[in-house]
Amino acid sequence: MAFLLEVLIGGLLAGIMYTMVALGFVLIYKASGVFNFAQGAMVLFAALTFVTLSEHGLAFPWALAASVAVMLALGVTIERVVLRPLVNAAPMALFLATLGLAFVLEGFAQLIYGTQVHGLELGISDAPIRSLPIEVSKLDLFAAGVAAALVAALGVLFQTTRAGVGLRAVADDPVAAVAVGLDLQRLWAIAWGGAGVVALVAGLLWGARVGVQFSLSLVVLKALPVLIIGGFSSIGGVIAGGLIVGASEKLAEVYVGSHVGGGIETWFPYVLAVGFLIARPTGLFGERLVERV
Amino acid sequence: MNDSAPLLEVQDVSLSFDGVRALDRVGFDVRGGEVCAIIGPNGAGKSSLLNVVSGLYRAGAGSVRFEGREISRAKELSALGIARTFQNLALFRGMSVLENIELGSDFRGRATFLEQAFRLGRAPREERRSRDDAREILALLEIAKHKSEIVGRLPYGLQKRVELGRALAPRPKLLLLDEPMAGMTFDEKRDMCRFIIHAHERLGTTLVLIEHDLGVVMDLSDHVIVLDHGRKIADGTAEAVRNDPAVIEAYVGNFLD
Numbered sequence: 001m002a003f004l005l006e007v008l009i010g011g012l013l014a015g016i017m018y019t020m021v022a023l024g025f026v027l028i029y030k031a032s033g034v035f036n037f038a039q040g041a042m043v044l045f046a047a048l049t050f051v052t053l054s055e056h057g058l059a060f061p062w063a064l065a066a067s068v069a070v071m072l073a074l075g076v077t078i079e080r081v082v083l084r085p086l087v088n089a090a091p092m093a094l095f096l097a098t099l100g101l102a103f104v105l106e107g108f109a110q111l112i113y114g115t116q117v118h119g120l121e122l123g124i125s126d127a128p129i130r131s132l133p134i135e136v137s138k139l140d141l142f143a144a145g146v147a148a149a150l151v152a153a154l155g156v157l158f159q160t161t162r163a164g165v166g167l168r169a170v171a172d173d174p175v176a177a178v179a180v181g182l183d184l185q186r187l188w189a190i191a192w193g194g195a196g197v198v199a200l201v202a203g204l205l206w207g208a209r210v211g212v213q214f215s216l217s218l219v220v221l222k223a224l225p226v227l228i229i230g231g232f233s234s235i236g237g238v239i240a241g242g243l244i245v246g247a248s249e250k251l252a253e254v255y256v257g258s259h260v261g262g263g264i265e266t267w268f269p270y271v272l273a274v275g276f277l278i279a280r281p282t283g284l285f286g287e288r289l290v291e292r293v
Numbered sequence: 294m295n296d297s298a299p300l301l302e303v304q305d306v307s308l309s310f311d312g313v314r315a316l317d318r319v320g321f322d323v324r325g326g327e328v329c330a331i332i333g334p335n336g337a338g339k340s341s342l343l344n345v346v347s348g349l350y351r352a353g354a355g356s357v358r359f360e361g362r363e364i365s366r367a368k369e370l371s372a373l374g375i376a377r378t379f380q381n382l383a384l385f386r387g388m389s390v391l392e393n394i395e396l397g398s399d400f401r402g403r404a405t406f407l408e409q410a411f412r413l414g415r416a417p418r419e420e421r422r423s424r425d426d427a428r429e430i431l432a433l434l435e436i437a438k439h440k441s442e443i444v445g446r447l448p449y450g451l452q453k454r455v456e457l458g459r460a461l462a463p464r465p466k467l468l469l470l471d472e473p474m475a476g477m478t479f480d481e482k483r484d485m486c487r488f489i490i491h492a493h494e495r496l497g498t499t500l501v502l503i504e505h506d507l508g509v510v511m512d513l514s515d516h517v518i519v520l521d522h523g524r525k526i527a528d529g530t531a532e533a534v535r536n537d538p539a540v541i542e543a544y545v546g547n548f549l550d
Contacts (some may be wrong), residue, residue, distance in 0.1 A: 169385050169396050176383035180397050180459065181371030 006256050008247055013140035015246020016147045017209070020202040021223040022230070022238040023150070024195040030171040030231045031191035033091065034083070037098040040220030041105035042196060046071050047203030047212045048109050051118040060123075071196030079192040084185060106217060116212065120207035143205045150201055154194075154235060163190050164273040171233065225273035231283025240284055245269045298361065300325040300499055301467060306345055306355035308523075317339040317523045318355070323516070325466070328500045330510040330531075333520035334543060339503045340380065343471055346501070347377045356383065358469065376460040377469035382409075382452055386445030390436060390455050393444055394427045397462030430458045432435055433495065434488050449540070450481035454488065459491055470502035474509060482506065486513065511535065519543065 021043060028036045049070050053063040112218065124142045128135035155193055158164035166187050170177045177184060203212075206219055222245070230241025253265040299322035305367045308316040323329045331339050344350040346357055346365050357364050359373055370376075376397070385393050431437040434454050441449060444455055453473065460468055473489060474482045486509060492498050504510045510517060510531070517534040519527040521543040527534045534540055 018368075165392065165396065168388065168393075172385040172387045173383065175379075176385055176459075179377065179379065179383040182396075 002134055006136075006150065007250050008133065009136060010140070011247035011250030012243050013136070013144055013246070014250065015226075015242040015244070016140075017145050017205060018204075018219075018222050018226045018245055019070060019238050019242030020143070020147055020150070020205060021219050022226040022242060023154075024198040024202065024237055025223060025227055026232065026235055027154075027191050027195045027198060031167050032083070032170075032188050033047060033090075034094045034098065034233070036195065037095065037220070038078075038102040038105055039195065039199060039223070041075070041102040041109070041221060042071070042199035043203040043206065044212075044214065044217040045074065045105050045109050045250040046118065046196070046200035046218055048113040048118070049193070051120055051202065051207065052113050053214045054120075055118070059200035068197055071200045072193040075192035075196035076189045079185070079189040082189065102217070103266070106214065110214075117211050117213040118207075120204065120212050122204065125193075125209070126209060132135070134170075139208060141154075146205065150198065151235065151239065163187065167191060182198075223271065225269035225282070228273040228281055229276050231285045234245045234283070234285035237283055237285030246287050248272055294521050299323060300327075301346070301363075302356075302358040303342075303346060304356050306342070306352045306357065308341055308345060308350060308458055314523050316345070316352070319520070319523070320355070321518050321525065321528055323467070323501055324501060325499055326497065327516050328502070328514045328523055329516040329518065330514040331501065331503050331518045331520060332505075332507065333526075334446070336524040337520040337521075340471060341395065341523075343377070343469055343503055344502070347469055349377065363379050371463060371465075374463075376463060376465035376467075377468065378394060378453075378456045378460050378471055378473060380471045380475060382456050384444050384452060384456050384459065386442060386443075389441050390444055390447070391427060391431070392456075393438040393455055394430055394458045394462045397459035398423055398426055398464075413478075426462060426464070430461055433461075433491055434458050437463050450477050450484075453477065453481075453485065457485075457488060457492070461496065461498065464496060465498060467499045467501065470500060471531035472503050474504060474506060482509065489499070489513065 021039070024039045025036060028034055028039075029235055033190075046067060050063055050067040053066055054060070058066065078101065080109045082101055083094070085092055086097055122142075124139050126137050126139040129141075153209065156169060166177070166182050167190065169180075170184060171181060171188050174184065177187075202219070203216065206216055212217070226238055226241040226245050228241075229244055230237030230239070249265045249268045252268045255261070294448055301323040303322070304320045306316055307314070319338070319342060321329075331342060333339055337482070341350065343353045346364075348357075348364055348370055351365070351374065359375060362373070364373065364375075374515065385396065388396075393503045428437070431440055434457060436451065436454055436458065439451065439455075444452060447455070457470075457473065460470075470489070474485050477485060489500065489502075494501055502510075502513075504513075514531055517527070517529065517531050518525060519534055519537070519540050526539045526543055527537045529537075
């Protein structure tokens, strides 16, 4: 029983790491209906920026502040240079633009930061805490705390600030948003800047776990089942989605994997996602696509 | 503002879609405090005209001036004091009635992101003002009891009323209404008429409206403009327009077509 609990909690905490990546997608999807394939590249770029600054001797708070500034600038620039010229283009064109953007960002990161693997030390060990009755990694707990703080901050911003309410309004009905005089382009820039900052947080936590290297941009692939299960447009949904993916893959690995030779953790979430696509295509909390005719 | 100068001046506006002429040198003035109706048979160019005035369409020729200044872009309108409603409702259907109405006047706020997140500086004052303004609109349109409901779940007539509220929230000087009573039941129409009159009288809003129901138009309006095939065929008081042979011809002629 203690073992089951340990696997479950380990899985839930791992799921929070997936949620962090998925959150960046939701911010942009909610505000502009764009599936941002470059989110993974943004995670990589953010982590590389931070690590490089740290390695050049910048203290943690300064490196963090500088990285936040870089990611905000990057987000705003992407909105201005890539998306603004494509206003009213088909969703597929926008998706392909972000796909291209992913390659450009990765290439650009290689060009300025090089291709070495960097270690990232946040000063929190990934070793289990011994004093608790069940073994839990300190880094996992820290990540969970950061995720909770980030989600709470996003919640406050969406509920109380004009930009947040504006973003919800744009997501709800862009035509009405223009009719009341909301500045769509400014709001999109805010969403992209926000996604940049979320990418930085995800990049630091993932970087501390697996090292900062180019495969970091592949964490988006794990965010996909999270988004499919939770819904592309719901922050609560991706939290639930992340937890479901994390817990189910670990449980499946331990209890099913042992009978089939193991290694099912890597593909189990996708099978689950396909199941959701068949049973509930809009995800657990996504808006249902009901069109009045 | 000089009393004799019109609030809105539309001069020689023409508009074509792929060679089809939707508006042909249409011009008219709307004075401050007036209720002006634009009527005409289907396809006469009424909505096109309203879309040009509100900057959604760019006229091929001619100009639209508000308080003497030329308007060209839709996003400047709210700051100038012009609001509009749409034939197919532009509302935030997933948000509450109160949020919809507050969003109507949102662009006036000046507090920064951080002031709002931490409720400092200008944020609380602006929030209070926007809440008070919204409350007044809710009372005026008698939708206070629905303020927390999600707009998409309300019946159509009420949604129309919320949209009117959203447009009135920033206290516009000029309000453009595109078929405010389309698709309503008799009772809903009567209520809507009352609310439009209230808005006009209590908030002093100048109104330009498109409407099909001629009875409603004749009752509400000080000034009626009649369009047919993209041209203005009459412009005057309701009484004068009603007896204009060209108007009778346009309406009767269209019935016979």
